[in-house]
Amino acid sequence: MRGIPFPKLIANFIATVERSGATILRADETSQRPLQLRILGPDNTTFCCIFLWTITPGGGGPAVRPANERRIQLTNVSQFPLRPGMRTIVGGWSDEFGVYAFWDPRRHRNFSSRSPSLQIRADVLEQATRDGIATFLRPSAEGREVVVAVDSPSLLWYIQNGEALHNTDTDTGAQLVHDLVSPAPESEQRIIESSGSENETIRRLELVETMRAFRESRFRPQVLQAYSYCCAVCGCALKLVDAAHIIPVSHPRSTDDIDNGIALCRLHHSAYDNGLLGIRSTHEIILNPSAISRLRDASLLNGLEEFRNALPRIIRVPASREAGPRPENLRTGLEARQWPKHLVV
Ligand SMILES: [Zn+2]
Structure with missing residues (x-):
């Protein structure tokens, strides 16, 4: 599978975010990574520095790598900048599943090899196509990292609110996010209370709140996508x-x-x-x-x-x-x- 060129990845990314109702101000017209954008969304304004690649099965075939491994290859980059007031986003687009996946740049300050790659599993990407979101815990050089996969309607939500999902290195991750996509009555409270340590309880409370916001955020982009971003009465689009x-x-x-x-x-x-x-x-x-x-x-x-x-x-x-x-x-x-x-x- 060939990688999609960066300008095309960015054009699709911007179109997806604009369709969700945000307005984008580009800092420059560069075709090189990273791209700096100011995203004026319904909730807030986010200044982002975006690194984006194509998610592919990786080289070598199934004899060398697990069949369900997918990855981004971090080409032409030596470091991810971390600055206050700026959200650094490191991710990939999977053409195979039609979803995005994002890694935590705070855990990749130093690259261990000359051609590093970041992995995710195919079944996690597939789950994001069904639930709109899925997470995956992977070992990294600096503790364990939560990788987050989202579908197109939830891309803007992830950019503006999804950082909290990365804030863990304990084992709560994937299953809890899945349980919280459409929780049965009372299960949120059970999830919060079923933990021993105080830190873990705080983390679970934060996760429950993040996922509540996620569910609320789905209404607008899902409805707009279903109607192809046009008024059901007059057919006009125009972001109106x-x-x-x-x-x-x-x-x-x-x-x-x-x-x-x-x-x-x-x-x-x-x-x-x-x-x-x-x-x-x-x-x-x-x-x-x-x-x-x-x-x-x-x-x-x-x-x-x-x-x-x-x-x-x-x-x-x-x-x-x-x-x-x-x-x-x-x-x-x-x-x-x-x-x-x-x-x-
Ligand atoms: Zn109308």
């Missing part, structure tokens, strides 16, 4: 599209599951949330006569005809059925926004 909750967050039956999400541009998101525009369980788009009459009373009807004429009859839904809106959620979404009962279908 939000992941809207069908059943509003304030409602007791609201969830962050993909079938309670819909991609809507800012205009149609506002119109949906304030009850002017509705989407029936049949996917039909309707306007609310009581909302229109309230707008009339407030002398705010300007633009209604243009707005109405631009609407298609039905919404566009994702190709995959499971990623589409659940009919029951669409009905509850209308009820929660107090639509007249006879219009709720």
Whole structure:
């Protein structure tokens, strides 16, 4: 397997981060590692120094290396810079599995050989395609290292919040992260309490909180990806599209599951949330006569005809059925926004 050239790796990396809603400012137009970027994300701004390679099976074939070993070869680099205020990211893209994996630069201050490589297992990459995230513990020159694999929807989250996952050299790693991707009720507390030492309890608490944030962060990129980053009503992209909750967050039956999400541009998101525009369980788009009459009373009807004429009859839904809106959620979404009962279908 040939390595993908650095400029192409970076172009894909930037496109993935931009699709998740971040804005990227490039410090320079270099085609050499590392690339320095300022990433203005939904949560915060991160200044990153990025080293990226292709993850490959490595040379020599199965006779020399374990069949499930994958690796990045650290070419053309002698040291990873570590500076306060800057996040140094060392990772690779696996074309084979369609996921990224990241190592901990703090554990690789000195390279032991002239052509060093960093490893991960194929089954860990595969697990990240299913769960969105997976970790792997490997020995390194400076203690044991947690390697983190994430899928594209979680790349931005990893860059901005994922560093905490590397902060361990104990054996908690991979299995706990897996258990926390969709934990059974009460299992978070059990995981925190099942440890002996105080440090380990603190570490587990931090891990539980990190993984909670991970699960919450999945909603937006998963919904946007399912709708190809376009508004379900008008089809516009232009990074003007939000992941809207069908059943509003304030409602007791609201969830962050993909079938309670819909991609809507800012205009149609506002119109949906304030009850002017509705989407029936049949996917039909309707306007609310009581909302229109309230707008009339407030002398705010300007633009209604243009707005109405631009609407298609039905919404566009994702190709995959499971990623589409659940009919029951669409009905509850209308009820929660107090639509007249006879219009709720
Ligand atoms: Zn729209």
